[in-house]
Amino acid sequence: xxxxxxxxxxxxxxxxxxxxxxxxxxxxxxxxxxxxxxxxxxxxxxxxxxxxxxxxxxxxxxxxxxxxxxxxxxxxxxxxxxxxxxxxxxxxxxxxxxxxxxxxxxxxxxxxxxxxxxxxxxxxxxxxxxxxxxxxxxxxxxxxxxxxxxxxxxxxxxxxxxxxxxxxxxxxxxxxxxxxxxxxxxxxxxxxxxxxxxxxxxxxxxxxxxxxxxxxxxxxxx
Amino acid sequence: xxxxxxxxxxxxxxxxxxxxxxxxxxxxxxxxxxxxxxxxxxxxxxxxxxxxxxxxxxxxxxxxxxxxxxxxxxxxxxxxxxxxxxxxxxxxxxxxxxxxxxxxxxxxxxxxxxxxxxxxxxxxxxxxxxxxxxxxxxxxxxxxxxxxxxxxxxxxxxxxxxxxxxxxxxxxxxxxxxxxxxxxxxxxxxxxxxxxxxxxxxxxxxxxxxxxxxxxxxxxxxxxxxxxxxxxxxxxxxxxxxxxxxxxxxxxxxxxxxxxxxxxxxxxxxxxxxxxxxxxxxxxxxxxxxxxxxxx
Numbered sequence: 001x002x003x004x005x006x007x008x009x010x011x012x013x014x015x016x017x018x019x020x021x022x023x024x025x026x027x028x029x030x031x032x033x034x035x036x037x038x039x040x041x042x043x044x045x046x047x048x049x050x051x052x053x054x055x056x057x058x059x060x061x062x063x064x065x066x067x068x069x070x071x072x073x074x075x076x077x078x079x080x081x082x083x084x085x086x087x088x089x090x091x092x093x094x095x096x097x098x099x100x101x102x103x104x105x106x107x108x109x110x111x112x113x114x115x116x117x118x119x120x121x122x123x124x125x126x127x128x129x130x131x132x133x134x135x136x137x138x139x140x141x142x143x144x145x146x147x148x149x150x151x152x153x154x155x156x157x158x159x160x161x162x163x164x165x166x167x168x169x170x171x172x173x174x175x176x177x178x179x180x181x182x183x184x185x186x187x188x189x190x191x192x193x194x195x196x197x198x199x200x201x202x203x204x205x206x207x208x209x210x211x212x213x214x215x216x217x218x219x220x221x222x
Numbered sequence: 223x224x225x226x227x228x229x230x231x232x233x234x235x236x237x238x239x240x241x242x243x244x245x246x247x248x249x250x251x252x253x254x255x256x257x258x259x260x261x262x263x264x265x266x267x268x269x270x271x272x273x274x275x276x277x278x279x280x281x282x283x284x285x286x287x288x289x290x291x292x293x294x295x296x297x298x299x300x301x302x303x304x305x306x307x308x309x310x311x312x313x314x315x316x317x318x319x320x321x322x323x324x325x326x327x328x329x330x331x332x333x334x335x336x337x338x339x340x341x342x343x344x345x346x347x348x349x350x351x352x353x354x355x356x357x358x359x360x361x362x363x364x365x366x367x368x369x370x371x372x373x374x375x376x377x378x379x380x381x382x383x384x385x386x387x388x389x390x391x392x393x394x395x396x397x398x399x400x401x402x403x404x405x406x407x408x409x410x411x412x413x414x415x416x417x418x419x420x421x422x423x424x425x426x427x428x429x430x431x432x433x434x435x436x437x438x439x440x441x442x443x444x445x446x447x448x449x450x451x452x453x454x455x456x457x458x459x460x461x462x463x464x465x466x467x468x469x470x471x472x473x474x475x476x477x478x479x480x481x482x483x484x485x486x487x488x489x490x491x492x493x494x495x496x497x498x499x500x501x502x503x504x505x506x507x508x509x510x511x512x513x514x515x516x517x518x
Contacts, residue, residue: 005252005267009374009379010337010346013272016328017440019340020387053512054438057289059331074272079331127385129336 002142012129013074015066020105021051021058024125026078027222029067031133031145032109032121034219041067041090042112046097049104051125059092064107072222073129102134139181139190147166147176147222150204156189156211157184162208173197188214226250229377229418236414237313243406243417244366247373260513264272266365273324273347276334280323283469291441296322299449301343313356314453321348321452325445338375338384341440342398346349348452349402353409353459371405374421381473382480384432387492389483395444396428396450396479401453403462412463412489420462422472424455429475430482432490434497437508443498472480 006123014023033040047055055061059078063087066078077084085092090186097108104122111119123137133143135149150168154160161180168175175195183199197216208216226232226246235246249261260342281300286293300318302308308315325344328334334343350367353359375384378397383389403420412420436442468475489496498504 005255006247006369006372006376007255007269009270009375009384010266010368011335013269013333013335014340016334016340017331019336022331022338039259050438053347057437057511062331074333076333121512127387128339133275 001062003119007008010108014129015059015074015076015078018058018126019129020125021054021060022063022103023073023129024072024131025051025060025063025107026067026071027129027145028107028109028121028123028125028133029064030070030072030222031067031131031219032119033068033070033109034222035121035136036087036111036113036119036215037217038113039088039090040068040111040220041114042092042093042110043090044093044110045094045111047103048097048099048106048108049190050052051095051105051178052096053106055094057206060107065092066112068109113149114116138183141181141190141192142179142196143219143220147196148198148221149219150193150195150199150207151193151215151217151219152191152207152213154189154191156186156213157212160210160212161191162195163208164213167203167207168193168195169200171200171203173199173203226373226377227380229374229402229421229476232373232377233414233418237517242366242370243373243404243414244369244461247369247376250373256360262369264367266368269337270361270364270368272333272335273351276324276327276332277320277325277347277351279327280333281319283323283398285330286440287329287439289437289439289505289507290348291436291439292326292445295324295445295449310453311457313352316355317348317352317456318453319426319447320351321345321449322445323388324348325448329439329441329445330398337372337503338397338401339377339386339394340392341386341444343510344445344448345395345398345451345455346402346405348449349459350405350409352452353406353456357410367405368411370408371401372418374404374417375401378474378476378479379475383483389479390431390486390491391433391447391481392425392428392431393483394433395447396425397430398448399428399451399455399458400425402452405456406455406459407462410459410463415467416462416465418472419467420459420493422463422468422470422475424458425472425475425479426468426470427454427458430480430486432497433492433494434490435494435497436504437511438494438499439511442504
C-alpha cells in the first residue's frame with residue numbers, strides 16, 4: 001500500500017465504525033450517484049461476501065445509501081440516511097448476490113432514474129476506505145475515485161478516442177490513466193480517463209457534443 | 223525534497239536541520255500535497271477539532287450499540303474521574319476515558335478521524351489530549367504531536383501495512399500506540415531520538431497482537447483495547463523521556479511487525495474465525511447478532 005499524504009494516515013475524517021465496511025461503502029455510493037447524475041427514485045443494493053454477513057453491524061447499508069444520497073464520508077446525516085431516503089420517497093431494497101471470484105467486500109447497485117432508465121454499478125471496498133468500481137452497466141472498468149475521472153460511452157469507430165484525448169490536451173489536462181472497453185466491434189464502448197487536473201464543465205460539454213459520444217460524465221475525486 | 227522512507231531518515235533529517243520531527247513532516251507534506259505551511263497546520267487543526275468533539279461526545283453517550291456489546295464505558299470512566307475515585311489518577315485515567323469515548327463514538331457511527339485506522343481511532347486522541355489537558359498544552363503543541371504521529375505512521379504505511387486484515391491488530395492498534403507515544407514525546411519537548419525511542423518501545427510491546435473481533439464488529443476487543451493502548455502510549459513516552467531507548471532500532475521493529483503479520487494465520491487477521499471471535503461467548507454473540515440481521 002503506497003500512502004503518500006500524512007492525511008491518509010491521520011485521516012480521513014469519517015463516520016465510523018469501519019474504513020472498509022463504512023467509509024468504502026459511502027465512497028462506492030458517492031461514485032454511483034455521480035455516474036447516475038441525478039437523484040434515483042429506486043435503489044436496489046446487493047451485498048456479496050463479508051458485506052452480506054456483517055453489513056448491519058458496520059452500518060454498510062446506511063453508508064451506501066448515504067453515499068447514494070450524495071453525503072460525503074464525514075457527513076453525520078449518513079446515520080439517518082435510510083429515513084431520509086424514505087422521506088424522499090426513494091424505494092430502497094437490500095439483497096444478497098453471488099459473485100464468484102469477486103473481492104470479499106463487493107456491492108452491486110441498481111439505480112432507477114425518474115424516466116425509468118437504469119444504471120448498474122459494481123464496486124469493491126479494497127481496504128482502508130479505498131474502493132474500485134469494476135463494472136458500469138455491462139462495461140468493465142477500473143475506477144478508484146482518487147483522480148478526476150471522465151467516463152464516456154462512445155461508438156467504437158476510428159477517431160473518437162483521438163478527438164477526446166486531443167481536446168483534453170488542448171485544455172491542458174494531463175491523462176494519468178486511460179482504459180477503453182468494448183464488447184463488439186463498432187458497438188457502444190466505454191472509456192475511463194483519469195486525469196491530473198480537474199476538467200472544466202465546458203470541456204465536458206464539448207466532448208458530449210462529439211459525434212459518436214453518447215454520454216460524457218465528469219467525476220471529481222472522492 | 224525532504225523525502226523520508228524510514229524512521230532513520232526522519233531522525234537524520236531532524237538532526238541535520240537542528241529541528242523537530244514535526245518540522246520534517248510538515249516540510250514533506252507541503253511538497254507532497256502542494257500546500258502552504260498554514261494549510262498543513264489548518265488541515266491538522268481540523269482533525270484535532272473532530273478528535274476533541276468525539277472525546278467530549280463519547281463521554282456523555284450511554285446508549286448501547288446494535289449488538290449491545292458497547293454502551294456506557296466512557297461515561298463510567300469519566301464519572302470515576304469526576305468523582306475523584308480514580309485508581310491510576312491523572313493523565314492515565316483521562317487517557318482511558320478519552321480513548322474509550324472516541325472509540326465509542328466510532329462504534330456508534332459518529333464522526334472520527336481514522337488515524338491510523340477507524341478501528342484504532344481512539345489511541346492518538348486519547349493519549350495526546352490527556353497529556354495536553356494535564357500539562358496545560360495549547361492546540362499548536364497538540365498539532366505538532368499529531369504531525370509527528372502522522373509522520374511515524376506514514377513510514378509504517380510505506381514499509382509494512384496499517385491493515386488488520388493484512389497484518390493483525392499490531393498493524394492498527396500497535397502502530398497507533400507507537401504513533402501516539404512519539405507524538406506525546408514531541409509535545410513534551412523531547413528530542414527526536416526520544417520521539418523515535420517512544421515509538422519503538424510502544425510498537426515492540428504490541429508485536430504479535432491479533433485481530434479477532436467478535437462478530438466482525440469494531441467493538442470487542444477494539445473499544446477497550448484502544449483505551450488500554452492509549453495508557454500504554456503514555457507509559458512508553460514516559461520511559462523514552464527518561465532517556466530509555468530501544469535496543470532494536472525502530473525500522474527493524476517495523477520489519478519484525480511485517481514478518482510477524484505474514485506469519486499470523488488467516489484466522490487471526492480480521493476474519494473473525496479465531497481467537498476471541500471463536501470463543502464460546504464470542505460465537506454465541508455473533509450467532510445471535512448476525513442471525514437477527516440476515517437478509518435473503
